[in-house]
Amino acid sequence: MPTAEFRRYALFYLGYYGALGAYTPYIGRWVSANGHGAYAVGAMLALWYGGRILAPPTWARQVARSSAPGHWLVAGCVIALAMFAGFLQFDHGAMLFVVMGAFALFFNAVMPQFEAMTLNALGTRNHDYGKIRMWGSVGFLLVAASYGWLLDRLGNDAFVWLTLPWVALTAAAAWLHRADPPSPAPEAGAPREQLWRRPGVRALLGTAMLMQLGFGPFYVFYTLQLQAHGHDGFAVGLLWAIGVLCEIVMFWQAPRLVQRFGAHRLMAACLLATALRWILVAFFADSLAWMAVAQTGHAVSFAAFHAGCMRRMAELFPARRDMASAQGMLYGFSGGIGGVLGAGMAAFFWQHGGGAAAFVAGAVCALLSLAVHLGTQRRTSTAPAAET
Structure with a gap:
């Protein structure tokens, strides 16, 4: 270009x-x-x-x-x-x-x-x-x-x-x-109802939705949680910057990690690390050092997990013509439904229990996502072969 x-x-x-x-x-x-x-x-x-x-x-x-x-x-x-x-x-x-x-x-x-x-x-x-x-x-x-x-x-x-x-x-x-100019018309793929019924698809969508649900307290109240524990605007900006920098670095390294460990194991590690990250934010928000450690977790919570999801999508939908509809489903479940429910959940727990309760709820969602992921791992790992 x-x-x-x-x-x-x-x-x-x-x-x-x-x-x-x-x-x-x-x-x-x-x-x-x-x-x-x-x-x-x-x-x-x-x-x-x-x-x-x-x-x-x-x-x-x-x-x-x-x-x-x-x-x-x-x-x-x-x-x-x-x-x-x-x-x-x-x-x-x-x-x-x-x-x-x-x-x-x-x-x-x-x-x-x-x-x-x-x-x-x-x-x-x-x-x-x-x-x-x-x-x-x-x-x-x-x-x-x-x-x-x-x-x-x-x-x-x-x-x-x-x-x-x-x-x-x-x-x-x-x-x-x-x-x-207009983009070329995409080749027609399978109906979304057929994609939904493929083995492993609903498990992946549920895992992604619960992960996004757990991010609700972070996206809605992270800045307010830091302010409530005495951090000024400079510290808040620094912590957000640490997370984004780690995300950028991980996006460059994620393909190697997926290749080495596989999508399933990588996603499981990311979910466990995310639960620990939210626990740190819940109970150690007074400490700038611990918050910096927690923000380095954005590399796995967001970037590496996203890379693992994309690999699973490629495995579940090998036909390129199906990918647009499949991505739409993933986007709607995770960023859409998970985002809306996560914001509502975060507001409820923040209102009734403060920042600690909100981020503990986020950690629970990450663990639930891990349970869904591990509970269906054996079945989803054989899904691509069943489709081809």
Whole structure:
């Protein structure tokens, strides 16, 4: 891919994940600072994950019918920008959640579309995808690491103003793709009902959903848990940065680990390590050193586990024509259903038992996920052979 083209695609990832680097760690802090309780904080994240369930398939159908998909990309990003700007006016009451729901729908809709556009542009050089996607991690890292310190000095009201430029950068980057050609129509695969019935599929989806459920307290209340135990904005940003850096390193190493240990054993180790990670956050949040250790666990909790899931998906769905539907199921169960339920669970336990109860609940979910994974391991390991 020519350098100019590379920059055009990398810029979108930089802006999009830069915005998420502000939203995911700090939306809870902003909502809480405006006087809302745990349920309101949880609802903001639940709406975000709900958008992951509803928006991508609906948006994809509309884009597939269009001869100008770039126009849809621009429209989605501009509407998301307008909705996020609505937080400047509506930070209380029902309109807060209306604005959040609309923002979640459009911002979640555009990324799967752009992923398809990126892979289409790369063609046979799809191995270069990681070099482009890495700029998303760079954006997330820069923002997550610095915004805690900035909010300490500028005040929590600055959150929306600080985040708007990143959403605007995403819209500007989308404009550079307004004339991109449509992606080739994918080859029709097996109906989703048939994919669902394959041996091992439901076990994998259940494992991924429970893992995401356990991440609920982290995504919703991790920043507030650190603040409640005396850590300032600089420390909070540093800890988020440690997690993202470890994630980036692990994404480079994960293929070797999967090759050496296999997806099943790697995923089991990741689930056990994740349970221990949440226990550390629950009971040792006062210690910056222990929190740094816990954040290194993001390498296995997120990156290595994701790599293991992708290997299992490739084993369960060897036909390329089935992969799009299969990925949609995984995305809906883990990032969608698991995300919504995880946010609700986190809010309940935070409200009634504080941070310790919320993160212990997250650890229990990780152990339940491990139980599902191990309980079906023998059967799922033979699934690909049964299919072929």
